[in-house]
Amino acid sequence: MNSPPLSTAFQAMENSLEKLKCLGYETYFVRKLQKKPISREEFSIPASNPSLQFAHFIEICSWLASVIKEKDDVLQIDHYDDPNTIVSKLLMFLSNIGFGAEFPASRLKQAHGEAAAIVLDFLTGKALDARCFVFQHPKYITEDNKEVGVDEDDDIIDEAESHDNEDDDSIDIFSNLHAEKGSGQPLDSSNEIIDSKIDSVEWRTELERVGARLQARFELTGEEWRGHLSQTKRHEQKMNEIFPSAEECLQIISMELSVALERIQTKESSINEKFQHFPQEYDLIRKHQRD
Numbered sequence: 001m002n003s004p005p006l007s008t009a010f011q012a013m014e015n016s017l018e019k020l021k022c023l024g025y026e027t028y029f030v031r032k033l034q035k036k037p038i039s040r041e042e043f044s045i046p047a048s049n050p051s052l053q054f055a056h057f058i059e060i061c062s063w064l065a066s067v068i069k070e071k072d073d074v075l076q077i078d079h080y081d082d083p084n085t086i087v088s089k090l091l092m093f094l095s096n097i098g099f100g101a102e103f104p105a106s107r108l109k110q111a112h113g114e115a116a117a118i119v120l121d122f123l124t125g126k127a128l129d130a131r132c133f134v135f136q137h138p139k140y141i142t143e144d145n146k147e148v149g150v151d152e153d154d155d156i157i158d159e160a161e162s163h164d165n166e167d168d169d170s171i172d173i174f175s176n177l178h179a180e181k182g183s184g185q186p187l188d189s190s191n192e193i194i195d196s197k198i199d200s201v202e203w204r205t206e207l208e209r210v211g212a213r214l215q216a217r218f219e220l221t222g223e224e225w226r227g228h229l230s231q232t233k234r235h236e237q238k239m240n241e242i243f244p245s246a247e248e249c250l251q252i253i254s255m256e257l258s259v260a261l262e263r264i265q266t267k268e269s270s271i272n273e274k275f276q277h278f279p280q281e282y283d284l285i286r287k288h289q290r291d
Contacts, residue, residue: 010041010117013121015124016117016120016124019121019125019128020060023127023128025038035059053111054083054109054110057111057116058090060120061090062074062075065093067127067130067131070130076089079231088105091105094119097126099122101119
């Protein structure tokens with residue numbers, strides 16, 4: 001049985017994924033930004049590659065922050081920032097938008113577990129509020145294509161009737177079994193009552209032994225170096241776009257500095273020529289005083 005924090009993490013991730021679908025993250029985050037889609041247990045349990053999991057968590061948080069503030073690069077995270085710096089920026093942003101939970105930064109740095117799932121759930125909720133998204137009540141359509149409201153009394157009655165029908169079916173099954181036993185006919189194995197012959201203590205012992213191996217694990221996809229290579233190419237393209245205009249500005253600054261330096265040197269030479277006799281007079285006065 002899962003511990004309460006782990007169950008909270010799974011529930012928060014479930015809610016976060018549904019909110020992300022309402023935000024259209026599959027279109028604006030996965031397809032447009034060419035990012036990996038999120039699974040239901042993405043940030044609930046540790047992945048085989050913690051660095052990739054942390055990078056993916058920061059990417060989705062950064063995108064949600066841009067949705068909340070309606071502008072890009074809200075967290076101002078650089079690729080070469082230290083993970084502690086990135087987590088500090090994220091925590092500062094969370095405090096500014098009213099995040100009330102308190103936990104150590106190291107738990108958020110893990111990018112999995114209760115802290116990460118709660119943060120993602122909070123950010124998705126804030127993003128829905130920023131887009132004025134409201135969950136509507138379900139509407140049922142009758143056979144005449146008319147929308148009708150939900151009648152709670154009718155639902156209770158229908159549920160009670162369904163339970164009664166299930167009870168009647170179960171009574172019929174057991175009565176048929178009893179009749180077959182009384183008639184001496186062989187029973188169908190599909191209708192037999194399953195009676196476990198395994199000791200409960202042995203079952204729990206075996207579960208504790210193999211339980212750790214039953215956890216979901218994600219294998220390394222080998223796409224990490226591809227992400228670094230594509231990002232390097234984007235940086236190179238950006239530098240090639242900016243460099244021509246920056247080069248012109250640097251040339252202008254260089255010319256201005258050369259003119260200013262030339263003026264300083266000319267002024268220095270002029271001052272040396274005008275006041276060159278003062279050191280000589282000073283030396284003569286000192287000699288006379290010594291004598």
